[in-house]
Amino acid sequence: MQVPFTKPYFTKDMSVKILFNIKKIINEKNLMIGEFSNSLEKKFSNFIGVKYAVSVNSATTALQMALRYANVRGKEVIVPSASFITNVSSVIFENAKPILVDCDLNTLSYNINELKRKINKNTAAIVLVHLTGYIADNYKEIVKLAKENKILLIEDCSHAHGSKVDGKQAGSIGDLGVFSFYPTKVLTSGSGGIITTNNKKIYDLAKSLRVFGKNFSNNHVDKLGNDWFLDEFRSAIALEQLSVMEDILKKRIKAAKFYIHNLPKSDLFTLLNLQKNTQSCWYNFPIFFKKIAHKNKFEKEFSKNNISTKSIYRPVFEEKVFRKYFYEQKFIGSKKMLNSSLCLPIYTSITKKELVYVIKTFKNILQTA
DSSP: OOBOSOOOOOOHHHHHHHHHHHHHHHHHTOOBSSHHHHHHHHHHHHHHTOSEEEEESOHHHHHHHHHHHTTOTTSEEEEESSSOHHHHHHHHHTTOEEEEEOEETTTTEEOHHHHHHHOOTTEEEEEEEOGGGOOOTTHHHHHHHHHHTTOEEEEEOTTOTTOEETTEETTSSSSEEEEEOOTTSSSOSSSOEEEEESOHHHHHHHHHHTBTTEETTTTEEOSOOOBOOOBHHHHHHHHHHHHTHHHHHHHHHHHHHHHHHHSOOOTTEEEOOOOTTEEOOOSOEEEEESSHHHHHHHHHHHHHTTBOOBOSOOOGGGSGGGTTTSTTOOOHHHHHHHHHEEEEOOOTTOOHHHHHHHHHHHHHHHHHO
């Protein structure tokens, strides 16, 4: 048996509807900002529980738009050191300085004490990443710090479609949320993204920037933008996925519970400590090994058994392109967390047979660890 790490979710019924809508788009010859993108934005904002949503061509673009609103040029933007490369690159694209803050293994989010130390009068924005789909239980402290210091709080929800905390959806906690529709995501259109917010000014700016910076009142371009819109084809795919989002979440949560209930107890590793007030969409199912040697052994043996696994991320501060920005800085918590992590396969259509095979293989490896 072969178990991939992830797989996009399309049922036969979904595929039929998507193909019908793509044919409709071709026949009507409106390829941008039309029926499907408008419907996606309305339904996605309703799903998140906010007033506005703006579809765009990627989450990276969405981050740049958020940073443009915060006027970060020449200023500092705080980013968790356990995050994806685009959280840093989008800051650099907007001519700001990325400030990494170490993370805590227990929350997968900011070390609050270090975050407090790194906030200063030059801080223009804070990026809150919901890593692996988990909204950290220290989110209230981060929201409070942002408000007290009048700093824009950007939620990176690229892993967190449908994740909740205290009844609030990811994407409704900060000043705005950015989501990715990349092929591996819980909700995908192949590529793309969307911004969620209750702020009309952010909404209006994003709508302008995605079509070259156009002023819709006079059709003049009065700010620097780009062709950052999400086309109708991808909007139709995302819309169909959104229509079955509750089913997607139920299936992923069921798969995660199977892992939790059936993985053997061991001192070699720990699982994510999910709080009762939190619902994860389980973009990843991470395990954290106490020794790197054990993590490497499990990864190697899983591969031999045709089961795909991976770490959450390579530490962003170790990427060659960013080394000059974080020279000699140490992020001990993030490095330990990321290097010790191994994510098991999880996707919406994963079968019980596949889950049983992963568990059986895990137990077999554990016996020789």
